[in-house]
Amino acid sequence: MSNLEEISLDEWLSVLKPYQINSIKTLINIHGEDKAAEIWISANGPSNIAQFGGIHQSTQPFFDNFKTEFKKFICGHPDYDSYRIQLNSESKVINTIYVSVISAAIGATLGFAAALLAPAVAILLSAVGKMGIKAYCTGFNTDPPVIIKRDE
C-alpha cells in the first residue's frame, strides 16, 4: 500500500458508477472531501419527508465507526491482515480492487453494504494518498486495548 499517492482523486472516483461520481463531485464542490464522505454515508434522502418504512436510526455513530475501521485497515491493525495480504499481492495499487476490497472488509465488520461505503472509501483513499500513510497513521496504535482488571 506504499504508492497510494500516485493515484488522483479522479482516478479513485472512476471506479464508481457514473451517478455516484456525479453526486460525489457535487458534494465535494459544495462541502469539501471529508464532509462529502460523511454526507454520503449519513444521508437519508430529502428532508421534510416522513418516511413510511424501516426503523429510524441515527447514522452519525455509523460514520464515526466507519472512519475508525478505515484507519485500522490503512494503519496495519491485525483485524484486517488477511485483506491487506490480498492487496499487497498486487504488483501495484489497482484502484478498483482497493476500493472494492476495503469496502467489503469494512462492510463485513460493520454489517453494512459495501455499495454504500465505496464512494466514501474512494474519497478517504485519496486523502491518505495526499497525506502519506505515515502521516495519516501517526499516533495510531495497532495493539489491542489493555483491559483493566478490577477487584471483585
Add this chain to the structure above:
Amino acid sequence: MNLFTQIVVTIGRVNPDGVQMLGTGFLISNDGKIVTTKHVVGIDNARLVMLAPHIADINQYQDTADNRCHPIAISVIDIDPLKDLCIVKADIRFEGVLPTLGSFDEINVGEKIGIFGFPHCVEGRRVLTFQETEIGAKILLESQGIKSKHAVINTQARPGQSGSLIFSPRINKIVGVLLGAYASQSGVIIAGINPNELNQTTQCISAEYINEML
C-alpha cells in the same frame, strides 16, 4: 393487475420472534433485483429478506389472521443515500414479462397512476393494497445540495408503503417509487405520529434514477 401480486413484495428482517416487516419493494429484473428505499433497509445489512408473494389474484381475500410467510434472503447491491433508493437482490428467477421503468417526465399532472404496496406492514399487517390517484405536482427536492425529480401524488400514505411501486396505466410503465409524506417538524408527537404527516401530499421519486443504479 395480477402481475403486481407477483412482483410487489414485503421487505423484512428476520429476528428471533419471526420476520419484522419493514416496507415494500418491487421486482425489476428477471434475475431477482428488487427496488425499495434506503430507509426501509436501514443501516443494518444483516438478515434481510423478501417475503414471497402470498396471493396470485388481486381479487382474492387476503387472510389477515394468517401470519405464515416464506422469507427469501436478500442482499443489498446498491444504495443511493441522497435519493433514498436501494437495490437488493434475491436468488430467484421470475419468468414473466416485467413492466419497464419510466419517468415522471413521461406523464402529466392530473394523470391517473396506480400504487401497489403494503400499508401498515410495519405494524404486522400484510395486505397488498392497490390505490388509484393522480399526479398532483411535479417537484424538485433537494438532498444535501443535489436536486432530483419527484412527484406529489394526491393520496395519503401510511407506514409500510415506502418502496411502493407507482404505475402509469397509460404508458404501461413504472414511473416512481413512494418515499413518504411531506411533513415539517411540528414539535408535537401524538401516539408516535407527527400530525403534520397526515396529509394527501405523498412524495414519490422518479423511477428514472433506478436505471442509473443497475
